[in-house]
Amino acid sequence: MRKITIIGGGFAGLTAAITAAEAGAKVTLHESHHTLGGRARTAEGPYRTNDGPHAIYSGGPHWTWLKQRGLLGALAPLPALEAAKIRFHHRGALRRVPPLGFLRQSFRTAEQAPVDVDFRTWATGLAGPDAAHAAASYSGVALYHHDPGALSARFVQERLHRATSIPAEAHFVKGGWGQLVERMAARAWELGVRIETSSRIDALPVGDGPVVVATALPSAARLLGDPSLTWESGRTVLFDLALRTRKGDPFALSDLDAPGWVERFTTQDPGLAPAGEQLIQAQLPIGPGESKADGIAHAERLLDLGFADWRERTVWRREAVSNGRTGAVDRPGTTWRDRPAIDRGDGVYLVGDQVAAPGLLAEVSFTSAVEAVSLALRAERRRKALDLKSA
Known part of the structure; x- marks a missing residue:
């Protein structure tokens, strides 16, 4: 042709x-x-960061x-013991497991959710307001939006269901x-x-x-x-950090009180940072009236809870705002x-x-x-x- x-x-x-x-x-x-x-x-360079995860x-x-084309290449597997080190920020404290209502909501398939109703309203009717809020916040890992609950229930539920699937759908390109x-x-x-x-x-x-x-x-x-x-797209602060390695750091930290995600990417792929260091990225959606500083402050609050002495261990950091570059989001209807x-x-x-x-x-x-x-x-x-x- x-x-x-x-x-x-x-x-x-x-x-x-x-x-x-x-x-x-x-x-x-x-x-x-x-x-x-x-x-x-x-x-x-020494810190192999990506523009997001x-x-x-x-x-x-x-x-x-x-x-099929041999393009997938090597994947970086997440060790089973490390996968258990995800922590959830819920009601102001770090927890090892999310609310039971959140877990039940995550099992529902997208086909069960209406298109013309917002996720918050639909999920609240099924699981209660606390579980609905937690589920919406968790879905931010695949949405980068400051208010996932306001989006179409079908749209959010598909992402929630896939982001919480067992075995995990998410794999990492080495x-x-x-x-x-x-x-x-x-x-x-x-x-x-x-x-x-x-x-x-x-x-x-x-x-x-x-x-x-x-x-x-x-x-x-x-x-x-x-x-x-x-x-419409999301608006997200990306906060990259290289820390000196310390045992006991979580693999990931999900904020269920407000959308936010912190992940230690060198957990599954140590080659992303020099030996003895670990690479962390925080993704914090921000609303129309919020600034990069607001997102960074949110990230620092989460890091204070989950990563002991992270300020003293920091050897490199980078901050950026991803504006309108995080994929489409669908409103109700x-x-x-x-x-x-x-x-x-x-x-x-x-x-x-x-x-x-x-x-x-x-x-x-x-x-x-x-x-x-x-x-x-x-x-x-x-x-x-x-x-x-x-x-």
Whole structure:
């Protein structure tokens, strides 16, 4: 078929490039940054941090797709003894187990939850206000939103159920997301994809085959000249710390009083930090009227409870705000089908984690990328059929 142009070299763009090249398309991928990866980059240097967690859920379609192509690579298993070291901040104190009502709520499947009712109202009717609040707060680990209870019950329940599944769906890419990106890039090269980094595209190519826009939604809106390309996302403080190792630190700390998550990523992958140090990331959703300082203060309160002498043990820290870059969230009455459409018309397709595709976190990027290429291929077959008919 004709050339397919892909704008954006993150997880969605690379997925689209590989899918199109496997189907025989001539693919050119443009990435404005000097390296590939987008939000799936892993920092260079002694502290291998990611722009958020680098968990990949085995229940999603991308798991099978990556595994079939040998792209999944080595995973960092979580030792069973360490998995038991998760602590829950509930009613101002650290606890080893969450409330019983929370556990019961987590077993419910998403199909049981209504779309047009907020999670807080629905869960309160089933489990009571305390369990509903705790369940909503815990779901923040997969939402990055300051008030998950206000979102669609169906949307939140799916994420709660998958985040608490036994055995755990969450797996960790050894070495961070950057290792997965490198394998995907190598696969794309093998298939003949032309990859151009430091290549900023300010206008859509015209008359040169389908175009897949795989950028963040605000960038896509500017490129397509379409301000309607918006959807709500979370706003989260990311607080990375390297601490000198100390026995007794928890694996993770979940705040059930307000959404917040602290995780020791070197528990399962010690190579993310130098020997004798451990890498911790706190993710604290903040509301519209809150600042980065509010999120950092929240993180420090949790660290004070769970990580003894963490201030004295700190050897490195980094603070950032992830604004509108944490995936779509659905309000009551909306589903993924209501998000910006993948097919924008005239051979232009939009992919990413805030468009009309199902899934959890990175799965939305994957499913939208595969769907975009599928739509482009079908349109190309129709074009060829019409050309043959007219000839």
